[in-house]
Every structure is written in structure tokens, then in C-alpha cells.
Amino acid sequence: xxxxxxxxxxxxxxxxxxxxxxxxxxxxxxxxxxxxxxxxxxxxxxxxxxxxxxxxxxxxxxxxxxxxxxxxxxxxxxxxxxxxxxxxxxxxxxxxxxxxxxxxxxxxxxxxxxxxxxxxxxxxxxxxxxxxxxxxxxxxxxxxxxxxxxxxxxxxxxxxxxxxxxxxxxxxxxxxxxxxxxxxxxxxxxxxxxxxxxxxxxxxxxxxxxxxxxxxxxxxxxxxxxxxxxxxxxxxxxxxxxxxxxxxxxxxxxxxxxxxxxxxxxxxxxxxxxxxxxxxxxxxxxxxxxxxxxxxxxxxxxxxxxxxxxxxxxxxxxxxxxxxxxxxxxxxxxxxxxxxxxxxxxxxxxxxxxxxxxxxxxxxxxxxxxxxxxxxxxxxxxxxxxxxxxxxxxxxxxxxxxxxxxxxxxxxxxxxxxxxxxxxxxxxxxxxxxxxxxxxxxxxxxxxxxxxxxxxxxxxxxxxxxxxxxxxxxxxxxxxxxxxxxxxxxxxxxxxxxxxxxxxxxxxxxxxxxxxxxxxxxxxxxxxxxxxxxxxxxxxxxxxxxxxxxxxxxxxxxxxxxxxxxxxxxxxxxxxxxxxxxxxxxxxxxxxxxxxxxxxxxxxxxxxxxxxxxxxxxxxxxxxxxxxxxxxxxxxxxxxxxxxxxxxxxxxxxxxxxxxxxxxxxxxxxxxxxxxxxxxxxxxxxxxxxxxxxxxxxxxxxxxxxxxxxxxxxxxxxxxxxxxxxxxxxxxxxxxxxxxxxxxxxxxxxxxxxxxxxxxxxxxxxxxxxxxxxxxxxxxxxxxxxxxxxxxxxxxxxxxxxxxxxxxxxxxxxxxxxxxxxxxxxxxxxxxxxxxxxxxxxxxxxxxxxxxxxxxxxxxxxxxxxxxxxxxxxxxxxxxxxxxxxxxxxxxxxxxxxxxxxxxxxxxxxxxxxxxxxxxxxxxxxxxxxxxxxxxxxxxxxxx
DNA sequence: ATAGGGTTAG
Numbered sequence: 001x002x003x004x005x006x007x008x009x010x011x012x013x014x015x016x017x018x019x020x021x022x023x024x025x026x027x028x029x030x031x032x033x034x035x036x037x038x039x040x041x042x043x044x045x046x047x048x049x050x051x052x053x054x055x056x057x058x059x060x061x062x063x064x065x066x067x068x069x070x071x072x073x074x075x076x077x078x079x080x081x082x083x084x085x086x087x088x089x090x091x092x093x094x095x096x097x098x099x100x101x102x103x104x105x106x107x108x109x110x111x112x113x114x115x116x117x118x119x120x121x122x123x124x125x126x127x128x129x130x131x132x133x134x135x136x137x138x139x140x141x142x143x144x145x146x147x148x149x150x151x152x153x154x155x156x157x158x159x160x161x162x163x164x165x166x167x168x169x170x171x172x173x174x175x176x177x178x179x180x181x182x183x184x185x186x187x188x189x190x191x192x193x194x195x196x197x198x199x200x201x202x203x204x205x206x207x208x209x210x211x212x213x214x215x216x217x218x219x220x221x222x223x224x225x226x227x228x229x230x231x232x233x234x235x236x237x238x239x240x241x242x243x244x245x246x247x248x249x250x251x252x253x254x255x256x257x258x259x260x261x262x263x264x265x266x267x268x269x270x271x272x273x274x275x276x277x278x279x280x281x282x283x284x285x286x287x288x289x290x291x292x293x294x295x296x297x298x299x300x301x302x303x304x305x306x307x308x309x310x311x312x313x314x315x316x317x318x319x320x321x322x323x324x325x326x327x328x329x330x331x332x333x334x335x336x337x338x339x340x341x342x343x344x345x346x347x348x349x350x351x352x353x354x355x356x357x358x359x360x361x362x363x364x365x366x367x368x369x370x371x372x373x374x375x376x377x378x379x380x381x382x383x384x385x386x387x388x389x390x391x392x393x394x395x396x397x398x399x400x401x402x403x404x405x406x407x408x409x410x411x412x413x414x415x416x417x418x419x420x421x422x423x424x425x426x427x428x429x430x431x432x433x434x435x436x437x438x439x440x441x442x443x444x445x446x447x448x449x450x451x452x453x454x455x456x457x458x459x460x461x462x463x464x465x466x467x468x469x470x471x472x473x474x475x476x477x478x479x480x481x482x483x484x485x486x487x488x489x490x491x492x493x494x495x496x497x498x499x500x501x502x503x504x505x506x507x508x509x510x511x512x513x514x515x516x517x518x519x520x521x522x523x524x525x526x527x528x529x530x531x532x533x534x535x536x537x538x539x540x541x542x543x544x545x546x547x548x549x550x551x552x553x554x555x556x557x558x559x560x561x562x563x564x565x566x567x568x569x570x571x572x573x574x575x576x577x578x579x580x581x582x583x584x585x586x587x588x589x590x591x592x593x594x595x596x597x598x599x600x601x602x603x604x605x606x607x608x609x610x611x612x613x614x615x616x617x618x619x620x621x622x623x624x625x626x627x628x629x630x631x632x633x634x635x636x637x638x639x640x641x642x643x644x645x646x647x648x649x650x651x652x653x654x655x656x657x658x659x660x661x662x663x664x665x666x667x668x669x670x671x672x673x674x675x676x677x678x679x680x681x682x683x684x685x686x687x688x689x690x691x692x693x694x695x696x697x698x699x700x701x702x703x704x705x706x707x708x709x710x711x712x713x714x715x716x717x718x719x720x721x722x723x724x725x726x727x728x729x730x731x732x733x734x735x736x737x738x739x740x741x742x743x744x745x746x747x748x749x750x751x752x753x754x755x756x757x758x759x760x761x762x763x764x765x766x767x768x769x770x771x772x773x774x775x776x777x778x779x780x781x782x783x784x785x786x787x788x789x790x791x792x793x794x795x796x797x798x799x800x801x802x803x804x805x806x807x808x809x810x811x812x813x814x815x816x817x818x819x820x821x822x823x824x825x826x827x828x829x830x831x832x833x834x835x836x837x838x839x840x841x842x843x844x845x846x847x848x849x850x851x852x853x854x855x856x857x858x859x860x861x862x863x864x865x866x867x868x869x870x871x872x873x874x875x876x877x878x879x880x881x882x883x884x885x886x887x888x889x890x891x892x893x894x895x896x897x898x899x900x901x902x903x904x905x906x907x908x909x910x911x912x913x914x915x916x917x918x919x920x921x922x923x924x925x926x927x928x929x930x931x932x933x934x935x936x937x938x939x940x941x942x943x944x
Numbered sequence: 945a946t947a948g949g950g951t952t953a954g
Contacts, residue, residue: 174945206945213946238946245947270946277948308948339949346950374950409951440952472953479954510954538954573954 071102078109082116090117108136115144120153135161139172151179168196174207183215202231206239213243238270245274250281257291267294269303276309285317292326301329308336315344335366343375351382370404377410381417389414393427405433409441416445421454436468444476452480456489463496471505478511482518490515494528503531506538513539517546535566541574548581554821556581557590570597572606579612583619586898586925587816591616595629604632611639618647621896621923621930638672646678651930652939654686671703677710684718685929687943692718709737716743720750721943725759741770748777752784757793760784775801775809776901813877814898815885824880826872833884840883841874847917848910856906873906882911882922894921902926912936 074093081090090113097103097110107130114122123144130137138161145154158176162168173193180186190208193199199208205228212221221243225236237260244253257275261267267275272295279288292310300306307330314323327333327341338361345354358376361368368376373392380389389411396407408431415424428434428442439462446455459477462469474497481490494512502508509532516525529543540563547556560578564570570578575594582591595613603609610633617626630636630644641664648657661679664671671679676699683692696715699705712735719728728747732739744766751760764781771777778801785793813824822831831837855870878899885895903926915922916936924931932939 178945203945208945210946233945235946240946242946268946273947305947312949334948336949341949343950369949371950378951404950406951413952437952442952444952470953475953507954514954542954 071105074102074106075109078106078113082113085117087117087119090114108134108140111137111140111144115140115147118148120144120148120150133166135167135169135172138166139169139175142172143175146175146179151181154179155181155185162192168192168198170198170201170204173198173201173204177204177207177211180211183212183217186211186215200228200231202228202233202236205231206233206235209236209239209243213239213246216247218243218247218249232265234265234268234271237265238268238274241271241274241278245278245281248281250278251284253278254282254284254287261294266298267300269300269306272300272303273305273309276306276313280309280313280316283317285313285319288313288317301326302331304330304332304334304337307331308334308340311337311344312340315340315347318348320344320348320350333364333366335369335372338366339369339371339375342372346375346379349382351379354379355383355385355388370407374404374406374410377407377414380414386418405431405435405438409437412438412441412445416441416449419449421445421449421451436470436473439467440470440472440476443473447476447480447483450483452484455480456484459493469496469500471502471507474502474505475507475511478508478515482511482515485519487519487521490519503528506536509536509539510542513542513546517550520550522546522550522552535568537563537568537571537574540568541571541577544574544581545577548577548584551584553581553585553587557585557587570601572598572603572609575603576606576608576612579609579616583612583616585816585821586620586814586896587821588617588620588622588896589816589818591620605634607633607635607637607640610634611637611643614640614647615643618643618650619925621651621925621932623647623651623653623930636667636669638669638675641669642672642675642678645675645682649678649682649685651932652685652941654682654684654688657682657686658688658691671705673705673708673711676703676705677708677714680711680714680718684714684721685940685943687722687941689718689722689724709735709740712737713740713742713746717746717750720746721753723750723754725750725754725756729759739766741767744770745777748780748784752780752787755784755788757784757788757790772804778804809901811877811904812900813881815881816896817885817888822881822884824877824884826877826880827875828877828880831880831884833887836887837880837883838875840887841879844883844914844917845874848913851913851917853910853913856909873904874910876904876907878903878907878924879910882914886918886920892920894923896923896925898925900927902928903931908938908942912938 074097078090078093081087081093090110094110097106103110107126111123111126111130114120114126123141127133127137127141127144133141138157142154142157142161145151145157154176158172158179161172173189177186177189180189186208189211190199193204193208198204205224208224209221212218212224221240225232225240228236237256241253241256241260244250244256254275257267257271257278260271272291275291276288276295279285279291288310295301295306295310301310307326310326311323311330314320314326323341323344327337330337338357342354342357342361345351345357354376358368358372361372373396377389377392380386380392392407393411396404396411408427411427412424415421415427424442424445428438431438439458443455443458443462446452446458455477459469459473462473474493477493478490481493490512493515497503497508497512509528512528513525516522516528525543525546529539532539540559544556544559544563547553547559556578560570560574560581563574575597578594579591581587582594591613594616598604598606598609598613610629613629614626614633617623617629626644626647630640633640641660645657645660645664648654648660658679661671661675661682664675676695679695680692683689683695692715696707696711699707699711712731716728716731716739719725719731725747728750732743732747744763748760748763748767751757751763760781764777764784767774767777778797782794782797782801785791785797810825815822815824824831828834829838855873878897881897882895885897889895903924908931911922911924911931911933913936914920915933919935922933924933929940
């Protein structure tokens with residue numbers, strides 16, 4: 001039979017009850033059965049040192065035979081045998097005393113002997129045979145029970161003693177206080193102590209401090225401590241410190257330690273280990289280092305408890321190097337030392353190192369226990385050690401230790417991280433007593449692994465079964481509602497969170513904001529933000545993200561300014577989020593400001609911020625800055641490389657993008673599906689059809705990446721642009737996905753360029769169904785017919801467009817100047833400098849005509865005469881933006897404009913000429929890509 | 945009479 005399965009590993013071995021054990025001969029010899037048979041310590045586990053005592057072995061061999069003893073030598077002899085746990089020798093003396101009739105004088109000594117040999121039953125027997133037990137006999141009996149894991153019997157004996165009117169002594173009280181099951185009984189014992197005048201005894205006072213501390217009554221503990229001011233010793237200080245630590249008042253404990261040292265009391269190993277734990281609990285690394293210095297000065301760094309506490313402190317407070325240094329110097333490491341260091345490594349993400357430590361630990365002869373293994377389980381996914389994780393699972397089942405709460409959670413989490421939700425679920429179902437953390441692990445696993453419906457239904461089950469939930473539960477389930485974009489579910493979770501008072505929690509607020517904006521409910525998101533989190537950086541980050549993702553980049557930047565005004569210090573998260581806002585706005589100047597923040601606050605080593613910087617500079621039209629940021633990254637991950645390749649692709653630097661991709665492969669960074677999308681995109685913008693075909697057909701075997709819908713869509717677009725319309729259609733028909741609006745849109749555009757009205761008609765019909773609200777479809781279809789000279793069809797489409805009441809999405813352009821973004825729509829006269837802008841356009845018009853520019857009237861479908869058409873063309877939003885930039889920036893400065901639709905073909909021609917006339921670089925970011933106009937040419941090579 | 949290590953989570 002196995003027992004002790006809760007803490008069944010490590011310092012204590014799992015106990016197998018076997019007839020060959022120490023106990024069998026004892027039971028026979030002594031005629032005693034029952035409690036004492038287990039030889040357990042108070043935790044119900046066998047201690048490894050409890051082997052067969054040396055003296056007993058020697059006697060069996062016939063050496064050292066027991067001599068006749070004089071009465072005076074009996075008492076020290078019993079004490080010696082008790083210390084060496086020599087049961088048989090003690091029993092021999094017992095028999096000798098019986099025989100010689102000397103038992104009476106030694107009953108209390110025997111009682112104590114049996115108690116120390118963990119035989120409370122024998123002790124009781126001696127006590128029962130005592131004709132008139134005195135207070136010493138009673139105290140010894142209470143001690144025998146208490147020290148051998150029988151607190152109820154100890155209490156019963158104490159009550160019997162009180163009922164018989166036996167005087168209570170200072171030895172019984174501390175022991176019985178230790179047995180008190182609740183504060184009520186503790187208070188009663190306190191009353192006894194006061195009434196018997198024993199409360200002045202320092203041992204009693206210290207025991208009272210410990211009792212009150214253990215039950216959460218720190219103030220009571222403090223009162224008893226204060227009353228014992230005169231006799232206080234180190235134990236009193238340590239006891240109160242420990243009371244503070246146990247009750248989440250770690251900083252008070254640290255302060256108390258200072259008081260103690262100041263008062264001239266020298267701390268011992270108990271005090272040191274306790275105060276180090278207090279520093280850990282209050283996250284006070286500064287105080288911790290000071291204590292560490294004192295520990296070294298006084299030589300207590302040799303104490304395992306203190307050293308372990310230091311390892312734990314440095315691990316948890318972020319100085320893993322110091323943790324390693326202390327760990328390396330622990331004179332005799334035990335399981336706890338290893339556990340503390342291993343968990344520290346896992347906490348810092350050094351998963352591989354944690355596994356190496358496990359091996360070292362084993363080879364140093366120590367057995368890992370449930371504490372070790374729960375940390376190791378956490379490290380398995382990161383270290384790619386799935387097999388080890390499975391083995392731990394098997395090991396746990398075999399040793400009946402799998403019902404350990406932490407191991408259960410660790411297993412659920414590990415299986416979930418490997419996307420084995422069925423296995424996670426099995427472990428979950430198998431665990432009989434499910435606690436909150438276990439539920440959370442499974443729900444988080446589900447929402448992480450994309451099983452959002454499952455996560456939601458688990459959450460509902462939890463609520464129905466009356467389980468408590470916490471912020472982790474809510475955060476996980478909100479992640480799922482965000483992905484499901486299920487507004488009614490969000491409002492329900494919102495209501496639950498409100499009901500149980502979790503709306504002040506930043507993680508919950510974060511989840512709600514995130515869910516709401518993903519459901520297009522930006523106003524709800526904003527309401528949550530305004531109502532619950534005015535001065536919290538996480539909430540600001542969420543809201544800034546929400547605004548920038550919903551195309552409210554300007555509001556995102558405004559909110560950031562507000563955050564600064566409130567005196568909140570930006571962190572790398574909020575700055576990364578802000579960079580995304582700048583990217584979506586093409587706000588180059590703002591992006592540089594954020595870059596400055598990052599440098600100033602020493603965040604340039606942050607991976608997320610660094611990647612966002614690359615992405616933002618590329619999106620803001622400066623591929624050079626993006627390249628610089630990319631080269632400066634301390635660590636380039638797959639996201640960094642993908643951002644750079646994608647940026648180059650958007651700017652039409654196809655060859656450079658492919659070079660970077662080759663470098664990435666050389667450096668053994670595994671590309672993902674996003675990288676491959678960027679690669680295909682690079683080929684697309686540079687017209688590299690053969691390269692694209694090669695990557696597209698071999699990506700699975702070369703990089704193990706399955707082709708997604710996006711890859712197909714990019715490939716179809718590429719074939720279409722290159723005029724290979726048949727190949728494109730073949731791919732549409734053979735791909736394993738329904739063709740999306742993006743695919744048909746690409747085909748429609750291709751059919752216009754390559755004058756294929758039949759394909760254009762097919763694509764447009766699909767688009768009318770897929771995206772009935774979009775106006776561009778009509779325009780493109782009409783253009784397609786126009787390009788083939790089918791004017792009747794053009795007229796029909798225009799009529800259709802009027803009937804369907806589809807409004808044309810207004811074309812807009814933005815240009816950034818210093819810290820403001822200026823917006824323009826076609827024919828816009830609302831800008832304060834409108835007069836100057838139009839004058840500039842007129843001036844340019846003359847110069848352009850002289851340079852040979854002829855307006856391309858085909859691109860405009862308005863039913864107006866020729867001169868009016870020309871005027872409309874020359875007042876397109878992008879032209880207004882460029883003209884404004886020309887009159888507001890110094891000569892020679894590059895001009896960056898962002899447009900919400902594709903750039904107009906006539907404007908494309910115009911800007912080529914303008915760039916030459918004014919000797920400026922003009923950079924237009926349209927919905928698809930970047931156009932760099934310079935010296936009469938565009939970077940896209942007119943291929944777009 | 946006073947002491948230690950572990951799990952979920954933006």
C-alpha cells in the first residue's frame with residue numbers, strides 16, 4: 001500500500017508498508033499494535049533516516065550486551081536510547097524495571113522515551129498504569145500525542161487534565177497551542193495561560209504569537225509580543241516576523257527585522273530565512289541585497305534554509321545571475337535549493353536550462369519531487385520536451401501522485417500548449433477535486449488553442465456549478481469572445497464581471513476593450529475604458545490598440561498624449577501599440593517621435609518595440625529607416641524578418657526582399673506562413689512570376705508550410721497582373737478554398753488592364769454578391785468595358801450603379817506635417833490654405849503641359865464635358881495633398897502622402913512629371929503598395 | 945516556541 005501521495009517525492013520517500021519493516025518485530029516484542037506502527041513523522045511520511053538503529057544492530061550481532069544498570073544510570077540511558085531511536089534497548093530497560101520493581105520512579109522517563117520513539121500508544125499504556133499521574137505525567141502524555149501527529153488526542157488529554165484539576169505547567173501550554181484547530185480554542189488556552197499566571201513565560205508567549213499568526217490574527221500576535229517586551233528573545237522576533245509573512249504583510253516583516261537588528265538582537269538562521277522570504281514577498285530587492293550582505297558577514301550563508309531563501313528571492317525578483325551565484329555556493333544543496341533555482345530558470349524562460357538542471361540534480365543523488373516536476377512541466381513545451389512531459393504524466397499515475405493539484409494543472413497546460421486538447425480534457429476529467437486554477441488552465445488552453453466555443457461552454461458550466469471565478473477566468477473567456485466576435489457573449493461576460501466586482505481589474509478591462517473593438521463596437525470599448533481605468537497604463541494600451549486597429553489612428557495618438565499628461569510613464573507595450581497607430585496613419589514624423597521615446601527610455605532592446613519600429617518605418621514610406629531599425633535589432637526573430645521582407649515587398653524592392661529572405665534561411669530562422677505571404681507579395685510587386693511559382697509550389701517541402709488562402713490569393717493576383725489570366729483562373733478552380741472577394745477583386749483589376757471584359761463580368765458578378773456595399777466594383781467593371789471600347793456596357797453599369805444606390809467611397813488622402821495630419825478629398829476647399837493650394841496646382845498645370853502632360857480622361861466616368869473632367873482630375877485628393885506639401889515644406893524635402901484607395905492612373909502619370917519639375921521625391925502609399933516618384937519615374941515601373 | 949520550493953493569467 002502506498003501512502004503520503006500528496007507530497008510523495010523527494011526528501012521523503014513514498015512509504016511501502018511491508019511486513020519486513022522495522023515495525024513487525026517491535027509489535028511482536030512489545031505486544032503493541034496500532035498507531036505507532038507507521039513510523040511516520042507528523043506529515044504522515046516516513047523519514048529516510050528512519051532505518052534500523054545502529055545500536056540495535058550491534059546488539060543482534062551479540063556485541064555490546066546490555067550490562068546490569070544501577071538506578072541512577074537509568075534516566076540518562078533512556079535519554080540516549082531515545083535520541084538514537086533504539087526501541088529494543090529501551091524496551092529491554094522497561095522489562096528490567098518491571099522485573100526489579102523499580103518502575104514507579106521511572107514512569108515519566110519511560111513515557112518520554114516512548115514519545116520520542118514515536119510510539120504514543122506505548123506512552124499511553126505507561127500513563128494508564130501510573131496510579132497517580134502528576135502534572136509532569138500529563139504534560140508528557142499531551143506531548144506524546146502532539147508530537148506524533150495526534151492533535152485531537154493531545155487536546156482531549158489536555159482537557160482531561162484540566163477537568164481533574166491538575167496544575168497546568170509551562171511545558172504543556174506551547175504544545176497544546178500547537179494542536180489548536182482554530183483560533184477559538186487558541187483563545188481559550190490563552191485564557192488558561194493568563195489565569196494560571198503562565199502567560200509571562202516566554203515560551204508560552206512565543207507559542208501564543210505563533211498561534212495567533214497562524215490563524216491570521218496578526219494584531220493579537222503583536223499584542224502578545226509587545227507584552228513580553230522584557231523577556232523577548234530571537235524566537236519571539238522570528239515568530240512575529242513569520243506571522244507578518246504568513247498574512248501578506250511582508251513589508252511589515254522587513255521593517256520588524258530592522259527594528260530587531262537596531263535593538264541589538266542578533267538574527268539567527270530562522271530570522272534570516274524569514275526576512276529574506278519577506279523581501280521576496282514584498283518584492284523589495286534592495287532590502288534583500290542588504291540582508292544578503294548581512295547574511296554573508298555573519299556566516300549564515302552556510303545555512304541551507306537561508307541560502308535557499310536567497311536563491312528563491314533572486315529567482316523571483318528577476319536577478320537570475322545572482323540566483324545562480326548563490327545556488328552554486330550552497331554548501332550542501334537539498335531538493336528545495338534545486339527547486340527554487342529550477343523554478344527561477346523557468347520563470348525567466350530558460351526552459352532548456354531547467355531540464356539540464358533536472359539531469360544534474362538526479363546525478364547528484366537527489367530525487368525530484370512534485371515541486372520540481374511541476375516546474376519542469378512548465379518548461380517542457382518551450383524546451384521541446386514533449387516526451388519528457390508524457391513520461392512525467394505516466395510517472396505520476398504510477399505513483400498515485402497525479403492528483404496533486406499543481407501537477408494536474410501543469411499537465412493540462414502542457415497538453416493544451418501542444419494543441420492536444422483531448423488529452424488536456426482527459427487529465428481535467430480525471431482529477432477528482434477541481435479547483436479554480438485547474439478550470440482556468442483548461443479554459444485558457446481552449447481559448448489559446450482556438451476552441452472558443454468550448455471555452456465559453458466551460459465558463460458557463462463553471463458558473464452553473466457555482467464555482468468562483470477570477471480575473472484569469474475572465475481574461476481567458478474574453479479572449480474567446482473576442483475571437484468569436486460574439487457581441488451577446490461579451491455583454492454577458494461583461495455583466496458577470498460587473499456583478500462580481502472585477503471591473504477594476506486591468507486584465508479584465510483589457511479583455512473587454514479588446515473584445516468590443518474586435519466586434520466593431522468601439523464605442524462600448526471606449527465606455528469601458530472611460531468608466532473603469534483612467535490612470536492605468538494597461539488600459540491605455542488596450543484602448544490605443546483598439547483605436548489604431550479601428551482606423552482611428554489620430555485618436556490613438558491623442559489618447560497617448562493624454563496619457564503623458566496624466567503623468568503615466570510609457571512602457572514598451574504602449575509604445576509598440578502607438579507605433580502601429582503611426583503605421584496605419586503613415587505618420588512618419590510621429591513614428592520618429594515614438595522612436596525617440598524608445599531610445600530615451602532604453603527600450604531599444606525590446607523585441608516587440610523593435611519589430612514594430614521596422615514595420616512602422618516601412619509603412620510610413622521610409623524603407624531606409626526600416627532597414628536601419630532592422631539592422632539595429634538585438635535579436636531578429638521570424639517576426640522581424642517577415643516585417644522587413646513585407647516592407648521591401650510593398651515598396652516594390654522585390655529582388656532585395658528575396659535577398660533578405662535568403663539571408664533569413666541562411667541564418668536558420670524558420671519562416672512562417674506570413675513570411676511566405678510577404679515573399680510572394682515581393683515577387684508580385686516586382687513581376688517575378690517564375691520565382692513566385694517556384695516558392696509557391698515548393699513551400700511545403702522546403703519549409704513545411706501549408707498553402708493558405710492568402711498564398712493562393714496573392715498568386716492569383718500575380719498571375720493576373722502578369723497577363724496570365726488563364727493560369728489565374730485555373731488556380732481559382734483548383735484551389736481548396738472558395739475564392740474570396742480579394743481574389744475576384746484581383747481578377748477584375750487584371751481583366752481591366754489586360755482588356756478581358758468576359759472575365760471582368762464574371763468577377764464583378766461574384767463581387768456584387770460577396771461585397772454588395774462596395775462601390776469600387778461598378779467603377780472597375782465600367783473601366784473594363786471602357787478599355788475594350790464597349791460603351792453600351794459602360795452605360796448599363798453606370799445605370800446599375802445609380803439604381804443600386806451604392807455610394808462611391810470617397811477617395812481621401814492624408815499628408816503629415818510636423819505633428820498634424822491633414823486630410824483631403826476631391827475638390828476640397830475646406831483647408832485653411834485652400835487658396836494657395838489651388839494656385840500651386842494651376843502653376844504646376846502649366847509647367848506639366850509644357851513638359852508634355854496630356855490628361856487621361858478615360859479614368860473618369862463623370863458625365864461632364866472635357867474641360868470639367870480635366871479640372872476634376874487635377875483636383876484629386878492626392879494632388880491637393882501633394883500641392884499642400886509642396887508649399888509647406890522646404891525645397892528638396894521628400895513628400896509622403898497616404899491614400900485610402902488605389903492611386904489614380906492619371907495622377908500616377910502626373911506625379912512622375914511633377915517629381916521631375918520640382919526635383920522632389922514623392923512617396924504615395926495607396927491601399928496596395930508604395931509608389932516612389934522621383935526624376936520622372938516611379939519605383940513600381942508602372943507595374944501595379 | 946520560530947523557517948523553505950510548484951500551477952493558470954495581457
